[in-house]
Amino acid sequence: MLKATFPLGRIAGVQVAAHWSALVTVALFAWVLGVYLSGTGSTATVWITAIAGAIALVACLLAHELAHSLVARRDGVQVQGITLWLLGGVSELSGEPRDARSDLRIALAGPGTSLLLAAVAGTAAMLTALVSPDSTLTAALGWLAIVNAVLAVFNLLPGAPLDGGRVLRAIIWWRTGDRLRAETHAARSGQILGFALGALGFAEFIAIGHLGGVWLMLLGWFLYTAAHTELVLSGLRHRLGDTRIREVMTPNPLAIPADWPIPALLASDAVHTRHRVFPVTDRTGHPIAVLAWSDVAALPESARHTTRVDDIARRLPPGAIAGPDERLADVAARAVLRPNLDALAVADPAGPLLGIVTATDLVLACNRSALGLPIPYSPKNSR
Numbered sequence: 001m002l003k004a005t006f007p008l009g010r011i012a013g014v015q016v017a018a019h020w021s022a023l024v025t026v027a028l029f030a031w032v033l034g035v036y037l038s039g040t041g042s043t044a045t046v047w048i049t050a051i052a053g054a055i056a057l058v059a060c061l062l063a064h065e066l067a068h069s070l071v072a073r074r075d076g077v078q079v080q081g082i083t084l085w086l087l088g089g090v091s092e093l094s095g096e097p098r099d100a101r102s103d104l105r106i107a108l109a110g111p112g113t114s115l116l117l118a119a120v121a122g123t124a125a126m127l128t129a130l131v132s133p134d135s136t137l138t139a140a141l142g143w144l145a146i147v148n149a150v151l152a153v154f155n156l157l158p159g160a161p162l163d164g165g166r167v168l169r170a171i172i173w174w175r176t177g178d179r180l181r182a183e184t185h186a187a188r189s190g191q192i193l194g195f196a197l198g199a200l201g202f203a204e205f206i207a208i209g210h211l212g213g214v215w216l217m218l219l220g221w222f223l224y225t226a227a228h229t230e231l232v233l234s235g236l237r238h239r240l241g242d243t244r245i246r247e248v249m250t251p252n253p254l255a256i257p258a259d260w261p262i263p264a265l266l267a268s269d270a271v272h273t274r275h276r277v278f279p280v281t282d283r284t285g286h287p288i289a290v291l292a293w294s295d296v297a298a299l300p301e302s303a304r305h306t307t308r309v310d311d312i313a314r315r316l317p318p319g320a321i322a323g324p325d326e327r328l329a330d331v332a333a334r335a336v337l338r339p340n341l342d343a344l345a346v347a348d349p350a351g352p353l354l355g356i357v358t359a360t361d362l363v364l365a366c367n368r369s370a371l372g373l374p375i376p377y378s379p380k381n382s383r
């Protein structure tokens with residue numbers, strides 16, 4: 001989902017990474033907590049506690065996401081990993097819960113964990129208060145308890161992609177047996193929620209000039225767009241059904257070796273094709289990047305002789321490499337394909353390139369499904 005992330009390691013077998021914007025979050029939390037704690041101790045004590053508290057809060061956010069991921073994995077849903085970023089954490093699940101109960105369990109695991117952490121921090125605050133009620137530590141623990149509780153409640157607001165939206169989806173799914181309808185309702189509700197939060201933030205900013213309003217506007221905008229994406233994707237899943245990558249891919253596409261200089265590319269067979277985007281492979285033939293003609297065209301002519309394909313090719317994120325037997329809908333849900341710019345590479349892990357799927361292939365599959373035609377199309381013999 002996010003580019004420019006750096007891996008932090010594995011926790012209980014789940015890959016954890018952070019986007020650079022997570023540092024902004026830590027700094028912001030430290031600042032808010034530092035201001036909250038001012039006057040409870042010496043300046044040094046206050047700011048060291050504030051930084052420790054901010055890191056503890058990020059760890060709490062991570063625990064929230066980890067709970068989602070671990071319950072998902074136990075229920076047989078594939079977990080790609082967790083990414084920490086500006087607005088907290090995101091669990092990337094590459095599968096779907098098989099039934100409404102599992103959906104509900106995965107959704108509730110996160111807020112449940114946040115509430116538990118709020119209770120733990122609250123209890124710790126009460127215990128330290130027995131010794132020194134006005135200490136910096138007591139205040140920081142109290143703050144952690146409150147923020148975790150607020151996070152749990154906020155996440156339970158009933159709109160996708162918030163956990164409350166997943167709860168809503170699970171309940172509608174369970175009552176109607178209609179997953180698409182449940183997803184659509186949860187996503188619409190997320191759009192309304194996002195719009196309302198954004199409007200609230202705007203009003204707050206205009207009326208009292210409070211900077212928190214900007215934060216709320218950002219959050220509202222994020223929610224709205226994420227809910228919109230979910231709406232599109234749930235339609236996609238409905239349309240594409242059980243179609244496998246193998247059925248829509250272009251097999252054995254022309255691949256470009258990563259170490260080619262640009263002049264070699266311009267003298268190759270690539271220029272005699274109608275394709276606009278090409279897979280780029282490493283020495284073993286495994287796909288690692290994509291290159292579009294527009295990437296080459298953006299290069300100044302004078303730089304062509306000193307540039308290699310892998311200098312300008314765009315690296316494939318793990319989600320854009322798919323196995324031939326994966327469901328097209330699952331892959332389409334995790335990879336964003338821009339027309340004439342991106343492509344999915346089809347390959348087994350560390351195996352050679354087997355095919356590619358472009359945005360055009362995806363649109364064609366959706367159109368054929370809407371028309372009631374079989375999705376895998378077979379060219380008619382020209383004779």
Ligand SMILES: [Zn+2]
Pocket residue numbers: 064065068110111155163
């Ligand atoms: Zn959550």
